[in-house]
Amino acid sequence: MHTETTQWAAVDSYFEEALHLNDPVLDHALARSREAGLPPHEVAPNQGRLLQIFAQMARARRILEIGTLGGYSTIWLARALPPGGRLLSLERDPACARVARRNLETAGLGACTEIIEGDARDSLRRLVAEGAPPFDLIFLDADKADNPHYLAAVLALARDGTVIVGDNIIRGGRIADPAAAGQPDVRGARDFLEALGRDLRLTATAIQTVGSKGWDGFSLAVVSR
Ligand code: SAH
Ligand code: DHB
Ligand code: MG
Numbered sequence: 001m002h003t004e005t006t007q008w009a010a011v012d013s014y015f016e017e018a019l020h021l022n023d024p025v026l027d028h029a030l031a032r033s034r035e036a037g038l039p040p041h042e043v044a045p046n047q048g049r050l051l052q053i054f055a056q057m058a059r060a061r062r063i064l065e066i067g068t069l070g071g072y073s074t075i076w077l078a079r080a081l082p083p084g085g086r087l088l089s090l091e092r093d094p095a096c097a098r099v100a101r102r103n104l105e106t107a108g109l110g111a112c113t114e115i116i117e118g119d120a121r122d123s124l125r126r127l128v129a130e131g132a133p134p135f136d137l138i139f140l141d142a143d144k145a146d147n148p149h150y151l152a153a154v155l156a157l158a159r160d161g162t163v164i165v166g167d168n169i170i171r172g173g174r175i176a177d178p179a180a181a182g183q184p185d186v187r188g189a190r191d192f193l194e195a196l197g198r199d200l201r202l203t204a205t206a207i208q209t210v211g212s213k214g215w216d217g218f219s220l221a222v223v224s225r
Contacts, residue, residue, distance in 0.1 A: 033070030071100030
């Protein structure tokens with residue numbers, strides 16, 4: 001196991017070098033997040049680039065992110081926006097929101113992004129109540145236990161063709177371990193995946209990944225209505 005995780009991380013490092021996945025703005029954002037004591041829960045650079053590519057493939061003009069942390073994934077996603085595009089990111093922790101705003105400002109992305117502070121459940125309810133226009137791409141990356149709730153909520157903010165990406169659905173394999181079935185994040189991830197599978201409006205899949213973040217993965221769904 002130890003050898004494997006070391007090799008996975010080494011391959012990720014090689015990708016970062018070969019594909020030029022890091023740059024000073026991203027490095028600086030990570031450094032600031034560490035200085036502020038935020039946990040290292042950001043997507044890996046190759047995953048950030050994958051998010052950017054998804055957003056570009058979807059020609060996303062409006063992006064919704066749930067779970068900002070220090071804004072690292074936010075930078076990747078916002079870089080895919082065309083002129084006039086907009087990204088909203090929902091974050092409960094004021095300290096995270098503060099770091100993220102600063103990181104986005106430094107990245108030159110302050111004007112096209114907005115961090116909405118507060119519990120994402122409340123922010124989502126408010127967005128729906130306000131009649132927010134639909135989002136083209138939605139990235140679910142907050143507390144995993146609440147993913148089933150987030151899925152139901154964001155479907156009210158989606159249109160035909162909206163792409164929904166869910167992070168961290170594998171939990172080091174605990175997702176399929178009967179002994180872990182009672183753990184809240186596993187319960188949330190399983191209920192979320194099963195809701196994706198059940199919903200006739202969604203075409204969904206899930207992918208396992210290994211790398212610097214260990215054994216994890218993401219779900220991908222497209223809405224048709
Ligand atoms: N997307 C980030 C990582 C997010 S980590 C990146 O890849 O760079 C998960 C974040 O979700 C944390 O910052 C946490 O504070 C936030 N979060 C957890 N529960 C939340 C909730 N109920 N509402 C809003 N944010 C929440
Ligand atoms: C962890 C990783 C994540 O990508 C995330 O969004 C939340 C937590 C983790 O490693 O625990
Ligand atoms: Mg995540």
